[in-house]
Amino acid sequence: MSVLGIDPVAEPSLRRWMPLALLAAGTAVAVADTLILDRGHERLPFLVGFTALTATWTMLCHPSVRNIPTVYLLVRLVLTAILVGLNPWYGIYAWYGYVEAPNFLPGRLVYPVTGAFALIAAASYIGGYPTTPVMVVVWLILGAGSFALVWYLSRAVLKSREQEIERARMLDELTVTNQRLEETLAENRGLQSQLIGQAREAGVMDERARLAGEIHDTLAQALTGIIRQLEAAERGGELAPGPRPHLDLTAELARDGLAEARRSLRALRPGQLEGSTLPKAISDVAGRAGLPVEVDVAGAVRVLPPDQEVVLLRTVQEALTNVTKHAEATRVGVTLTYFEDAVTLDVRDDGVGFDPDRVGMRADGTGLGLTAMRERLARVDGALVVESAPGEGTALVATVPAVVA
Structure with missing residues (x-):
């Protein structure tokens, strides 16, 4: 100079x-x-x-x-x-x-x-x-x-x-900062649209799960009980011999109603579960997560009630969304394990981790992911355990009781 x-x-x-x-x-x-x-x-x-x-x-x-x-x-x-x-x-x-x-x-x-x-x-x-x-x-x-x-x-x-x-x-720094801010705003708009879509989809899926749970817990079980009571009465000789057209018709109507209830249950399964199994639906969700996810299944796979399968699927979606947005992880593993008395879902990552005791609703309205998971699992008598620490990754374990659909 x-x-x-x-x-x-x-x-x-x-x-x-x-x-x-x-x-x-x-x-x-x-x-x-x-x-x-x-x-x-x-x-x-x-x-x-x-x-x-x-x-x-x-x-x-x-x-x-x-x-x-x-x-x-x-x-x-x-x-x-x-x-x-x-x-x-x-x-x-x-x-x-x-x-x-x-x-x-x-x-x-x-x-x-x-x-x-x-x-x-x-x-x-x-x-x-x-x-x-x-x-x-x-x-x-x-x-x-x-x-x-x-x-x-x-x-x-x-x-x-x-x-x-x-x-x-x-x-120059201000110009670069403004450019980054514009990029961040554009990204946030995209994320907002994505979150709105996910929230809408989650609402539909939750409503389907609620209706399926009500049909399973009330109508289907009541019809099953009627059929079993008629069969028990017939085996126990409580019914008079000879033609009994009304009882036979009652049993037939109960069986038809049960078949219709089960058809409604299948129809209420979410799109990812339609014509598919829970492990396959989880694999599809993991494939769209935007980062490598390894999915493992252990135990004998069996069909769970729709509300349980929906809750587990939504838990995987929410967990992978959190990993993508916050964890900065390079490896993610998902394990679905079928036990005799329970089914567990493990989601693990090697990201930055966090303090679970300090997670909750923040001033900007975010931070409700874990709360939403716990509430969904509670509706099917399930539970959520979160293990994490800053710099040590995160392990999330969701458990639901083993109920046969």
Whole structure:
């Protein structure tokens, strides 16, 4: 970065041609001063020749042409000092050294070279290099003042540039943050639509499960009881021998009603369970989870009441949704185990984990997944156990009693 507002990267042509333009201006004024004031004519050829040498050095050895910036500027310092000694008007050319020194010199040389240019410029102010003690003092004071002024301006410009760079950086960060926010909002809108769809589907499935449970627990069991009571009465000889068309018709109607109730139970099974088994439905849900899920089944598979199968399926869906949204897991395992007196569903992941005691409804309305699971399982006399800790993954175990459909 340069002082005095000149950016060496942004203005390469200005950086190269400005010294030549200032040298030409200083030469024109110096020659006019010599001719008009009729002094120093004998030095005029030497002045023009030395100016040409300086111009040649600037054109051929400038850092934009050759990669010798330190050598270029040190030679330029000597040439400038000689030119000012020949004619003080070359101070016009001398001041640009303040700009070039920070651009082309290593840090340890910037201040001494800038100080040297300040002394050369001070000599131009007093009409040439001093020859008396008084003028030496004046020269040194002017040089120190010039150096201090340049140093102050340089610091001010550098600070302003740093602030501009910081503002640009903050603006870039703000732009990136806004882009990420827009992406997050778009993702959230998609998740919201997905959650609304899942909630709608869950409501339908829960209602189906409720109706299926009521049919199973009331109508189907009542019809089964009637049929078994009639069969028991017949085996026990409680029925009179001979034709009994009304009892036979009652038994037939009960069997037909039971068959119809069971058909209704099958019809109320959710879409994933329609024409499928619970293990197959769980595998289908796991396949759409968006991350690798390993599904295992243990024990003798049997058909459970629709409300139990729906609850277990919804538990898997909710658990995998939570894993996808929050766990940052790389591995997930689902195990469905059929015991004689119970059926268990295990969902395990190697994610970030959490503190189960601190999970609950948050201010934004989220955090109800585990509560919803427990409530669903409670409706079928089931239970939910959650084992987790920050950084140690999560294990979720849902259990329902073994009831044959």
